[in-house]
Amino acid sequence: ETGVTQSPTHLIKTRxxxxxxxxxxxxxxxxVSWYQQALGxxxxxxxxxxxxxxxxxxxxxPRFSGLQFPNYSSELNVNALELDDSALYLCASSLAAQQxxxxxxxxxxxxxx
Amino acid sequence: GENVEQHPSTLSVQEGDSAVIKCTYSDSASNYFPWxxxxxxxGPQLIIDIRSNVGEKKDQRIAVTLNKTAKHFSLHITETxxxxxxxxxxxxxxxTGGFKTIFGAGTRLFVKA
Numbered sequence: 294e295t296g297v298t299q300s301p302t303h304l305i306k307t308r309x310x311x312x313x314x315x316x317x318x319x320x321x322x323x324x325v326s327w328y329q330q331a332l333g334x335x336x337x338x339x340x341x342x343x344x345x346x347x348x349x350x351x352x353x354x355p356r357f358s359g360l361q362f363p364n365y366s367s368e369l370n371v372n373a374l375e376l377d378d379s380a381l382y383l384c385a386s387s388l389a390a391q392q393x394x395x396x397x398x399x400x401x402x403x404x405x406x
Numbered sequence: 407g408e409n410v411e412q413h414p415s416t417l418s419v420q421e422g423d424s425a426v427i428k429c430t431y432s433d434s435a436s437n438y439f440p441w442x443x444x445x446x447x448x449g450p451q452l453i454i455d456i457r458s459n460v461g462e463k464k465d466q467r468i469a470v471t472l473n474k475t476a477k478h479f480s481l482h483i484t485e486t487x488x489x490x491x492x493x494x495x496x497x498x499x500x501x502t503g504g505f506k507t508i509f510g511a512g513t514r515l516f517v518k519a
Contacts (some may be wrong), residue, residue: 335495
């Protein structure tokens with residue numbers, strides 16, 4: 294069974310730029326959630342994708358957007374990067390939207406200068 | 407808004423002793439409570455979970471208890487080992503078309519050999 298993978302592992306951007314982070318869900322999982330984890334804090338829910346549609350969103354502005362592809366992999370896009378966007382971005386997959394157990398990837402560490 | 411409070415933020419124990427981490431949640435509709443272990447440079451790893459229709463669950467050295475009336479849940483680790491050293495997160499989740507999960511701020515556990 295293949296676990297959740299994310300790319301890239303690290304990324305440095307400057308304020309105002311745009312970034313795309315990628316996630317491959319665990320084999321057989323059709324639901325992907327994205328989280329932002331600031332240093333020393335717990336993960337914060339950004340949004341969830343189920344069957345290629347957004348299926349719930351946390352308190353993040355519209356410049357955080359996403360996509361899910363037919364193979365259930367997913368992208369997180371952040372426009373107009375701000376210094377406070379520096380964080381570990383985590384992707385988690387679950388068997389279905391109705392299935393509560395989530396499995397996390399290793400994350401992408403984003404630094405905005 | 408919904409939140410999960412976690413205590414203590416740091417916990418240091420001697421190898422072989424027990425460790426207890428406590429969480430309180432605010433959303434009474436929460437019905438799924440996972441615990442995650444996060445090691446340095448890695449994503450959170452699910453270690454145990456409990457659903458709202460169960461008061462206690464045990465898996466080898468790890469146990470979780472849930473008091474729905476008080477909206478409290480706790481993680482108990484017995485016979486701690488140095489490899490238990492990590493950051494532990496509690497979370498509370500409820501279904502709203504998809505599962506929305508709120509995490510606590512984390513507890514950094516140090517197990518001294």
